[in-house]
Amino acid sequence: MNIIIVEDELKTAQSLERIISGLKPAAKITGQYQSIASTVAALSAGPMPDLIFMDIQLADGLCFEVFKAVKVTCPVVFCTAYDEYSLQAFKNNGVDYVLKPFAKQDIQEAFKKVDELKNFFQQTTMPDLGDLLSKLVPAGGKTTFSCV
Amino acid sequence: MFGLAWIQQLILSHINFGPVMLMVEVRGILINLVFYMFLHLMQQNYENQQVSMELERIKSDNLSAQYELLKQQVNPHFLFNSLNTLKAMVESGDQEAVDFIIKLSNFYRFTLESRKLDLIHVHEEMEILKAYLFLQKARFDGGFTFESSLSKETQATLIPPFTLQLLVENCIKHNVVSLEKPLHIRIYEEQDRIVVANQMQPKTGGEHSLGVGLKNIDLRYSHLLDQHIEIIKDTETFQIKLPLIYEHHHR
Numbered sequence: 562m563n564i565i566i567v568e569d570e571l572k573t574a575q576s577l578e579r580i581i582s583g584l585k586p587a588a589k590i591t592g593q594y595q596s597i598a599s600t601v602a603a604l605s606a607g608p609m610p611d612l613i614f615m616d617i618q619l620a621d622g623l624c625f626e627v628f629k630a631v632k633v634t635c636p637v638v639f640c641t642a643y644d645e646y647s648l649q650a651f652k653n654n655g656v657d658y659v660l661k662p663f664a665k666q667d668i669q670e671a672f673k674k675v676d677e678l679k680n681f682f683q684q685t686t687m688p689d690l691g692d693l694l695s696k697l698v699p700a701g702g703k704t705t706f707s708c709v
Numbered sequence: 710m711f712g713l714a715w716i717q718q719l720i721l722s723h724i725n726f727g728p729v730m731l732m733v734e735v736r737g738i739l740i741n742l743v744f745y746m747f748l749h750l751m752q753q754n755y756e757n758q759q760v761s762m763e764l765e766r767i768k769s770d771n772l773s774a775q776y777e778l779l780k781q782q783v784n785p786h787f788l789f790n791s792l793n794t795l796k797a798m799v800e801s802g803d804q805e806a807v808d809f810i811i812k813l814s815n816f817y818r819f820t821l822e823s824r825k826l827d828l829i830h831v832h833e834e835m836e837i838l839k840a841y842l843f844l845q846k847a848r849f850d851g852g853f854t855f856e857s858s859l860s861k862e863t864q865a866t867l868i869p870p871f872t873l874q875l876l877v878e879n880c881i882k883h884n885v886v887s888l889e890k891p892l893h894i895r896i897y898e899e900q901d902r903i904v905v906a907n908q909m910q911p912k913t914g915g916e917h918s919l920g921v922g923l924k925n926i927d928l929r930y931s932h933l934l935d936q937h938i939e940i941i942k943d944t945e946t947f948q949i950k951l952p953l954i955y956e957h958h959h960r
Binding site for chain 2: 569570575595596597620626642660662
């Protein structure tokens, strides 16, 4: 699992990194960014990570600017000290909204939610695809029949 | 009433009603008086009700204003961000954590104590500001610099509590504060004014809530000494000029 952390406070970013590596030793933190500009640059250049931890008030503005500039396709866990942006977070890929100061447990719950959602979508999309495939084959057979 | 009686006496002077007329007149006056008193009472009652309603309204307005003020002073954003920084410091075993707790409690003590006061000395305000800056420095790790050059005389003048703190907080809130682009905040004096200045590097897409805090400060100055603060804003710098308040003007 590739994770990036967007956080303008160095201390908080380090603390979050420690918690993540404690909870998910397999996860790899592929980047840490402090501002909208650097996050946009990183996301548009490199591959999309599997999860983003994002502070809302960044060094150069609100993090929602990132979503206007780049298409973000992965889930985002928002971390902030205050609850006034919950609606906007919900509209921008937010799967969880962690209030600072956060405990290890809060991050654990966020991970649990991400995993559960991922499982859910995998389970529901797989049979659908199979269904579609099975429908495609007889349809092809029929056309050839009618042609002959 | 008496006028009417007199006119009647004048016109109908040839008929003598005797004491009957007097009785009728007195009765008329009494009835009128009773009606008048009744109406008066009704009106008084109505006015009383209006006044008490107005009073209630003012009371509730006042309460909500006080609540807003209190909320602004407790400053939940700042409190939670500070607690978050503190948590990170404790986790990493930072030696400055103890200092941080003391500065944070000092800051909140100032908040509670100076609430009762209209004016404090500038050097007291600088103490508040220093505590505040210490807390913010711990949070932003050198994302901004601060320098002040106020003379002893200026430090002895007065200022509404938390004015400088609020202005500096505004600077940090509305501008980019980062290591790559440090914000320089300066406080200096200039012709009977205290000036708070910073370079303009506004955050992108930030909400333009700038104004409520400044308006409050301006309101306090105009209440206290009938003067206004100056706001000078161009593309490069942002300056607020506060008039000095001398002690002998007030005591």
